[in-house]
């Protein structure tokens with residue numbers, strides 16, 4: 001495919017700042033090779049350009065002062081066989097904070113322009129190297145903080161969702177052809193293709209779109225992490241359990257009830273799945289102003305929690321006060337654990353335990369007992385759908401995707417209504433085209449500038 005023909009050649013340090021063995025600098029645009037020659041006189045001295053996709057060890061100099069800046073590994077990718085589809089040069093310099101910056105400055109001095117966030121990927125999309133969904137997955141891949149989300153992003157980068165939606169788009173085009181066939185021969189008594197068949201085809205596609213929409217809550221959870229809010233009476237061991245799940249001593253633990261006052265949040269992964277843990281103030285009636293504010297905060301977190309991890313020191317019946325708190329949480333979100341299992345309690349306490357409490361997990365932050373079972377329970381409670389999702393089944397992971405699919409489904413439903421009432425098929429078909437258009441815009445077959453702006457706004461420089 002022809003390069004879109006941007007005038008500037010852009011450059012960026014693509015690796016993170018800080019101490020490292022190597023850093024990568026990227027250069028993309030028509031002048032990538034001439035700019036390389038300006039900073040690497042050895043390239044200029046060669047009889048021809050460097051071979052594409054071969055690594056060379058070149059000295060890098062400042063184009064104005066001639067100062068030697070580094071020895072770097074240089075790879076040239078000839079257009080269009082490159083990430084962006086343009087002429088690309090990648091320079092691997094020594095890492096650290098100085099060498100990459102100085103080589104980068106040399107490239108700017110030679111005439112490159114500093115790339116904007118996501119500009120390389122944006123060019124890749126505009127040159128047809130990646131579709132929009134793949135571009136989104138590139139950002140997800142970089143942002144991924146859990147292996148589960150990473151897995152979804154990789155699948156999308158491999159065109160998982162794109163392929164599925166392209167197939168649905170093809171189905172819609174076929175349905176449109178069926179309708180047009182009817183419109184082209186309006187004088188026939190019986191339409192050449194029965195309306196029922198057209199409706200059936202549209203409904204089939206609609207079901208597929210709805211299935212994809214149905215994966216969005218799980219995709220959203222994978223992106224943001226499931227919120228687990230630890231709650232319970234003061235001193236019930238919430239902060240200790242919070243620290244044990246995190247693997248670091250983050251919250252203060254003392255034997256004084258009412259230690260935690262504010263809510264403490266921390267992102268973590270549990271068995272590869274993303275979670276946000278929230279430790280809260282113990283729930284109790286109190287005259288203490290600060291403590292009661294903390295309890296109010298806790299209540300707000302509880303309302304928004306994906307899972308309420310209720311900690312009780314009892315291994316049997318909950319106290320009246322505890323039972324009152326627990327009643328306010330709906331059962332699907334509630335997970336009750338008996339803490340401090342290492343202390344061992346007289347088995348007599350279990351007598352009179354409410355139904356279901358035999359299954360209650362007993363955990364100890366001190367000895368580690370029950371923590372593995374608790375981790376598994378947390379993952380199953382939040383990510384059961386993800387665990388049972390076939391690996392090749394695509395997942396809707398962004399608001400943009402969800403909205404576009406919603407609009408496509410709405411158009412398709414309107415189409416079905418119109419065509420069934422046998423209103424003018426020309427009118428119905430505009431809704432069918434609307435549904436197709438939404439899918440095309442989602443994949444990136446047609447893109448508008450503001451779609452690109454929102455999408456690439458969250459990229460990092462050099463990607």
Ligand SMILES: Nc1nc2c(ncn2[C@@H]2O[C@H](COP(=O)(O)OP(=O)(O)OP(=O)(O)O)[C@@H](O)[C@H]2O)c(=O)[nH]1
Pocket residue numbers: 232233234235236237238239240241252253254255256257258259260261280281282283339340341342343363364365366367
């Ligand atoms: N033996 C034992 N003691 C524990 C365990 N977990 C917590 N404790 C003790 O119980 C006391 C209270 O623990 P915290 O983790 O501060 O309890 P909390 O629920 O956060 O308390 P508040 O913040 O005051 O509401 C401390 O003295 C802890 O050392 C455990 O698993 N085993």
Ligand SMILES: [Mg+2]
Pocket residue numbers: 238239240251252253259260279280
């Ligand atoms: Mg605490």
